[in-house]
Amino acid sequence: MASPTTEKANILLIGGGGVGTIVALNIETGGLGAVTSVLRSNFNVVNQQGYTIHSVDHGEVPSWKPTKGVLGSVPDVTKESLPPFDYVITTTKNCPDVPPTLPELIAPAVTPGHTVIVMIQNGVNIERPMFEKFPKNIVLSGVSMIGSHERGTGVIVHDDPDILYLGAFRNPNFTDSKPEVAAAHAFIKLYGAAGKTNVQFSDDVQWARWRKIIFNGVLNPICAITNLDSSRVRLADSLVEGLVRPAMTEVFEVASKLGYQLPEDIIDTMINLDPMDMYLEPSMLCDFRKGNLMEVEILVGEPLREAEKVGVPTPNLKVIYELCKAIQWRTKETKGLITVPPKRGA
Numbered sequence: 001m002a003s004p005t006t007e008k009a010n011i012l013l014i015g016g017g018g019v020g021t022i023v024a025l026n027i028e029t030g031g032l033g034a035v036t037s038v039l040r041s042n043f044n045v046v047n048q049q050g051y052t053i054h055s056v057d058h059g060e061v062p063s064w065k066p067t068k069g070v071l072g073s074v075p076d077v078t079k080e081s082l083p084p085f086d087y088v089i090t091t092t093k094n095c096p097d098v099p100p101t102l103p104e105l106i107a108p109a110v111t112p113g114h115t116v117i118v119m120i121q122n123g124v125n126i127e128r129p130m131f132e133k134f135p136k137n138i139v140l141s142g143v144s145m146i147g148s149h150e151r152g153t154g155v156i157v158h159d160d161p162d163i164l165y166l167g168a169f170r171n172p173n174f175t176d177s178k179p180e181v182a183a184a185h186a187f188i189k190l191y192g193a194a195g196k197t198n199v200q201f202s203d204d205v206q207w208a209r210w211r212k213i214i215f216n217g218v219l220n221p222i223c224a225i226t227n228l229d230s231s232r233v234r235l236a237d238s239l240v241e242g243l244v245r246p247a248m249t250e251v252f253e254v255a256s257k258l259g260y261q262l263p264e265d266i267i268d269t270m271i272n273l274d275p276m277d278m279y280l281e282p283s284m285l286c287d288f289r290k291g292n293l294m295e296v297e298i299l300v301g302e303p304l305r306e307a308e309k310v311g312v313p314t315p316n317l318k319v320i321y322e323l324c325k326a327i328q329w330r331t332k333e334t335k336g337l338i339t340v341p342p343k344r345g346a
């Protein structure tokens with residue numbers, strides 16, 4: 001487990017978009033961690049002028065940068081003789097169908113046996129490839145209920161308060177879970193130090209992830225496929241009873257078969273998660289509208305593969321998955337990640 005090497009914990013955050021920026025701001029405001037953020041498309045703008053943040057929790061924050069600055073790529077701690085990072089926080093979109101995979105991306109910054117990896121990302125089974133690549137590291141799970149998006153380059157609009165359920169994934173190579181639980185509490189302390197966020201310990205991170213996947217595996221992709229925000233999905237004729245509820249019921253049954261007993265009213269809770277007058281755009285719809293790749297595999301593919309393993313029929317989820325994969329395929333073609341054979345006569 002990381003014992004901070006400097007007075008403040010030395011933190012690398014990878015992916016400074018909607019969620020990552022607010023995560024970095026929370027930590028810096030609390031004063032117990034010093035953050036370096038690795039950025040991609042917004043690197044030049046943020047490097048030159050900082051972020052412009054409109055936050056329901058932090059107010060108006062102009063020209064903001066983490067104290068250790070921003071980088072355009074993941075630093076290699078061994079080659080660059082850098083002090084080890086106590087924490088590497090992942091807040092990118094997680095798309096294992098597009099290389100590099102997340103473990104490959106973060107590897108140069110991870111010190112085996114020292115760095116605590118904190119995955120503040122949606123999805124189920126996301127820890128499995130992490131433990132394969134980093135068998136000696138602690139990996140924490142952050143299930144975030146925030147609403148925060150990058151609306152222009154370096155412009156973050158955070159309009160739904162930050163609630164984070166933080167706990168430890170079980171590393172199958174560790175016999176004792178105590179260091180993992182201690183690491184979760186240590187991170188909660190530094191994350192919540194500013195008192196601007198609602199961060200809570202989660203003692204069953206798999207349960208928390210299967211609870212949230214009822215929303216993220218169904219409403220999120222349906223919003224993207226239909227190009228409708230979640231309020232319009234709820235208003236649109238028979239879509240809720242015809243597709244949303246049946247597909248959520250399938251995911252509920254998969255979770256039950258796996259041993260995660262969710263509350264009986266979870267489906268209604270998730271359908272009505274956000275106030276109607278919020279017109280919430282879930283993250284997959286945001287990606288669709290920006291022409292970005294979507295987290296199809298960790299949000300829809302994994303629940304479906306689990307369903308197949310435990311023998312739960314999921315005909316609705318299967319159709320949602322195939323349609324999402326087709327959208328993803330189209331985005332990959334637009335981005336030049338795949339090419340099709342030339343049209344005859346062209």
Ligand SMILES: NC(=O)C1=CN([C@@H]2O[C@H](COP(=O)(O)OP(=O)(O)OC[C@H]3O[C@@H](n4cnc5c(N)ncnc54)[C@H](OP(=O)(O)O)[C@@H]3O)[C@@H](O)[C@H]2O)C=CC1
Pocket residue numbers: 014015016017018019020038039040041042091092093094105120121122144145146147148149150283295
């Ligand atoms: N937004 C929300 O309100 C919520 C999101 N979540 C989850 O949080 C996670 C983060 O989502 P969100 O903040 O919305 O995502 P965003 O797309 O807003 O931000 C992700 C950031 O990561 C960057 N990134 C991606 N790959 C790399 C890379 N290789 N190197 C450096 N930077 C990279 C992206 O850059 P680029 O612009 O170049 O792609 C982007 O700036 C996801 O798992 C999401 O499902 C959970 C709850 C709510």
Ligand SMILES: CC(C)(CO)C(=O)C(=O)O
Pocket residue numbers: 122144145146147215216220280281282283284
């Ligand atoms: C549930 C919700 C909408 C916000 O926490 C989300 O997880 C997402 O946008 O992906």
